Amino acid sequence: MPTELFQHPPHLPLIAPSILAADFAKLGDEAADVERCGADLLHVDVMDGHFVPNLTMGPDAVQALKKSCGLVLDVHLMVSEPWQFIDPFCKAGTNNLTFHIEVVPGGLAVDLIKRIHDLGCTAGVSLNPDTPVETLKAVWGVADLILVMSVHPGFTGQQFIPEVLSKVQFLRHELGPHQRLEIDGGIGIRTAHQALSAGADILVAGAAIFRNPQRAETIKLLRGDYPR
Ligand code: DX5
Ligand code: ZN
Numbered sequence: 001m002p003t004e005l006f007q008h009p010p011h012l013p014l015i016a017p018s019i020l021a022a023d024f025a026k027l028g029d030e031a032a033d034v035e036r037c038g039a040d041l042l043h044v045d046v047m048d049g050h051f052v053p054n055l056t057m058g059p060d061a062v063q064a065l066k067k068s069c070g071l072v073l074d075v076h077l078m079v080s081e082p083w084q085f086i087d088p089f090c091k092a093g094t095n096n097l098t099f100h101i102e103v104v105p106g107g108l109a110v111d112l113i114k115r116i117h118d119l120g121c122t123a124g125v126s127l128n129p130d131t132p133v134e135t136l137k138a139v140w141g142v143a144d145l146i147l148v149m150s151v152h153p154g155f156t157g158q159q160f161i162p163e164v165l166s167k168v169q170f171l172r173h174e175l176g177p178h179q180r181l182e183i184d185g186g187i188g189i190r191t192a193h194q195a196l197s198a199g200a201d202i203l204v205a206g207a208a209i210f211r212n213p214q215r216a217e218t219i220k221l222l223r224g225d226y227p228r
Pocket of ligand 1: 018020021043045076151152153154155156157158184185186187204205206207208
């Protein structure tokens, strides 16, 4: 199994800027810039206009981003039919591929995870703010990562929904030391602290990083790397 997500020292949070909030006229430069600024992963939001009311990027964009930076590519599929897209995204250079449990019944989710592993990627499973954590039961033993959405997916720049923190706390106890717990949506300095305290260890941040001229400083602060 690929290990990119797990090479980092345990308990040191990883920061994953979401390219959705970058300047789309220069995506490659934006990816390279956050790499220079200390990011660990690049989060790529894929939307189909059906599962969420927005359209974004496909496998060609992932392939181009792979050439532009050396970051681990963390692809978040917000699509109604993820099984159609596993192969093209894994072959495009994805490192971790995450799909949503709302569109995949438990048994099929386990099959999708196996297919993602066969293609050389780690596999994540995500759930929306209104989705009960129990829907993940079939997968939380086999997924490499669980992604808790802290906004209703579709757009960058939304407000963090604090009620999801109880799911993060619950999942932290269920997951083993080799499974990552990611949170996505409305993460800034204050909410990052709340998410880390609840047990998250990968923080996705779009607007807080890409719409901020102090990117390196912000990444450090999100990580909890405060000046002493
Ligand atoms: C929302 C996406 C997020 C989003 C995060 O549907 O999954 O990854 O880009 O953006 P911020 O951090 O601005 O909420
Ligand atoms: Zn996302």
